[in-house]
Amino acid sequence: MTTEPHLFVIFGATGDLNRRKLLPALYEITQQENAPDFAILGTSRSKLSDKDFDKLVRESLVEFAGVSKKDADHWLEGKLHYQSLTQENDPYEELVKRVHALEKEHKLKGNTVYYLSLPPQVFPKVIEGLGKSGANDGDGWTRLVVEKPFGQDLASAKTLNDLVHSHFKEDQVYRIDHYLGKETVQNMLAFRFANSLFEPLWNRDRIDRVEITVAESLGVEERAGYYDKSGALRDMIQNHLTQLLTVIGMDVPAGFNANAIRAEKLKVLKAIRPLQDEDIIYAQYAEGETNGKKVKGYLKEDGVDTKSKTPTYVAARLHIDNWRWQGVPFYLRTGKRLESKLTEIAIVFHCAPISLFEGGADGDPATGNGVPQDVLRINVAPEQGVEMLFNIKKPGQGMILQRQRLAFDYDEVFGKLPDAYTALLFDVMEGDRTLFVGADEVEASWEIYDPVLNREHEMHTYPSGSWGPTKAREFIEDWETGGE
Ligand SMILES: NC(=O)c1ccc[n+]([C@@H]2O[C@H](COP(=O)([O-])OP(=O)(O)OC[C@H]3O[C@@H](n4cnc5c(N)ncnc54)[C@H](OP(=O)(O)O)[C@@H]3O)[C@@H](O)[C@H]2O)c1
DSSP states (O other): OOOOOEEEEEETTTSHHIIIIIHHHHHHHHTSTTOOOEEEEEEESSOOOHHHHHHHHHHHHHHHHOOOHHHHHHTTTTOEEEEESOOSSOHHHHHHHHHHHHHHHTTOTTOEEEEEOSOGGGHHHHHHHHHHTTGGGSSSOEEEEEOSOOOSSHHHHHHHHHHHHHHSOGGGEEEOOGGGGSHHHHHHHHHHHSOTTTGGGSSTTTEEEEEEEEEOOOOOGGGHHHHTTTHHIIIIIIIIIHHHHHHHHOOOOSSSSHHHHHHHHHHHHHTBOOOOGGGEEEEEEEEEEETTEEEOOGGGSTTSOTTOOOOSEEEEEEOBOSTTTTTOOEEEEEESSBSSOEEEEEEEEOOOSSOOSOOOOTTOGGGSSSOOOOEEEEEEESSOEEEEEEEEEOSSSSOOEEEEEEEEEHHHHHOSOOOHHHHHHHHHHHTOOTTSBOHHHHHHHHHHHHHHHTSOOOEEEEEETBSSOHHHHHHSOOTTTTTO
16 A cells, blocks of 8 residues: 555644644654655644644644654644634635645645544534535545544444444544554454464463453543543443454454454454443542552542542453353453553463362462463553463472463564554555444444443442452452452
């Protein structure tokens, strides 16, 4: 695939995501060999001139991409533009006119990316505005990138998909889940499908359970207003953790292309049993200590309703009703204000069918009682790589077992990895939709969680700086602690 010249239009150009992630990613892309030819048009309601926007871009590159001031000052010279959305008459018509004019000016062949880095409640207005104003009438291609969250439940996701499809074809749409752009997650496809070693083990005959964990040490910070209406289930589990599940759970695709991969991801989503109350635990962080600092509980955070029932921690047990996974629970857990930041996937294998050994103490609770299970651990962040945890004989008298690791670490081999947004934005420019989420996937994912979304539920608490509520540790037989 190759990239063609295009105009990259960023809605939400003054926002946090654009400044911290999109602009640094676009900068990185221009540093690659055969860098694509593009110009940028930023837009939002703020009244900025082209010159103000130019300054915002260059300052963002220095602050968030570590680019020197000199390099930032010369980046995409003459190719940074801005248009505010405040005109009295139809702002989208004005915008699309400007898009077409800039495409002519920079000889971009009428190709356009529209990136919606906007508060989700604004998506419908902008999609409709673009559709009605002839965004699709350029001489080249038009692509629409939509940030998360895509809907708040099944009904709203369907409504949003219907609206998108009334103005754009599905193959023009790129729904972002930035977890899919992480190198370690993309590596799962290589790991599973480029090695013949694992596929015969990748099923209920050999695997006891799968645990997917995304732990954050931060609290809600400045996002309290948004977060209190969303919470861990909507903000993390339904999208990021469920997408990680699909990469682990999917069958071997017919080919390495977007359609084949997305078809298999969809099949696994469709096979997941809709969630029941007994398969989910909710909790909120209470006061505690993180990084040596005392912090307040969720209900005392500014912008959070003091009687809020929004979970900051969710642990869910999913069952996949297909031949590969019948009887293998997939545990998904995520929380804010946990002890440390960590994203990992643990594939826990069955115990040996007959135990010849008594196990061995060695200070590791998992080895204290019987022989520990083998674990394949995929480290997504902050460590990045793959580890196999297995049993060895500890040297010395007696047959004392000890768990050891066989590890591959990305940092050691390749140094710093590209940010997920760099990979995803480049894919948008190339027109490769493999790592983006399809309309049917989004809806199938909401279908899993819809039954419990608006139900009354028990709310547990956990001290800030801990590993979550005790109840969740009873619920998930943690591979590391052996459930203790
Ligand atoms: N920040 C992150 O790390 C992050 C990570 C993952 C996903 N996301 C997603 O990315 C999107 C943007 O997040 P953000 O953190 O950048 O939000 P943000 O900092 O609040 O920025 C929102 C942007 O949208 C513009 N905007 C707001 N209302 C608008 C309207 N009615 N019409 C046109 N423009 C409008 C704002 O500018 P004006 O006020 O000038 O219009 C601003 O540029 C959200 O969907 C979020 O869920 C963010």
